[in-house]
Amino acid sequence: MARHDHQLHEGESLKSAARERLTKQGEQWTGMRAAVFDALASFDKPASAYDIAEAVSKTEGRRIAANSVYRILDLFVGANLARRVESANAYVANQHPECLHDCIFLICDTCGQTVHIDDDALSASIRRAAANAGFSAPRPVIEVRGTCGECEDD
Amino acid sequence: MARHDHQLHEGESLKSAARERLTKQGEQWTGMRAAVFDALASFDKPASAYDIAEAVSKTEGRRIAANSVYRILDLFVGANLARRVESANAYVANQHPECLHDCIFLICDTCGQTVHIDDDALSASIRRAAANAGFSAPRPVIEVRGTCGECEDD
């Protein structure tokens, strides 16, 4: 599905790529941040900040408050380690934190499963349209709600 | 900006177009719905359900609860009288309720001003990409965050 040949990380590889990326930005890779990243990456669908807070609370054995999670998620989104799915108020780990794409999410309204595609030509067109309307620094949010193949079969 | 030549309604014209559209769908055009529509249309930026509840409360002279507003907004969105701006958790009136577009919102992160463009070729490409990935009944959500021309000039 990916149209380009960069590394698609998973598991430990993804985690170390994330750590590397974050530290390169001059940010710290703390235990808490690692725990939030692990939790985020362990979900197979977009997870809300509260879902993550709960998961981290479980693994840490103590209550982690939502605001800490929000702080870290915001940091991750800023550093391209994670993405926010606007139409779901949720977050997903970015599987290739080192390259910058405008990504397109396809979200199943039935099961919540979300797949992610990149189409730089498409997103470039949208950026261009925004620029034509006088918008600067445009950051496209492209999400498609629908029904995924599996749910459709039922 | 609109690439097509349909009627762009405003004021009373918009209101009657909305009423006509809703009644054609077999729904009622009640006083409450009219009041919500008026409030929605009177905002010059996306308004949250609570903003609208407050506005309607003022004009009605009594407290209108949010859930009533949500109900009506959901109905409006379903009938194409209004759109939800996902990345802002807010709603805007649709200025041409009689024709169906996948619309593209450009939202200024500074002032909140939102402009709306239609580009059927672009949205068709996105629908196609979703269909290729096995998604059916895809409803694109295309929003672009950035800075509008006016805020940029400052």
Add this chain to the structure above:
DNA sequence: GCCATCGATGATATATTGTATCTCTTCCGC
């Protein structure tokens, strides 16, 4: 080593957005 400082996290409160449920009213076909 000691302390000043700064970034990260914790604790807590609160704001904002969205639903559920039940009741009561109003509208419409008859």
Add this chain to the structure above:
DNA sequence: GCGGAAGAGATACAATATATCATCGATGGC
């Protein structure tokens, strides 16, 4: 008018997000 269905009100609550202040720990100057 009557009865059923749709609309709206009241209330409670859940889910999402932010603000504020306190604390902790590492780091660097002295």
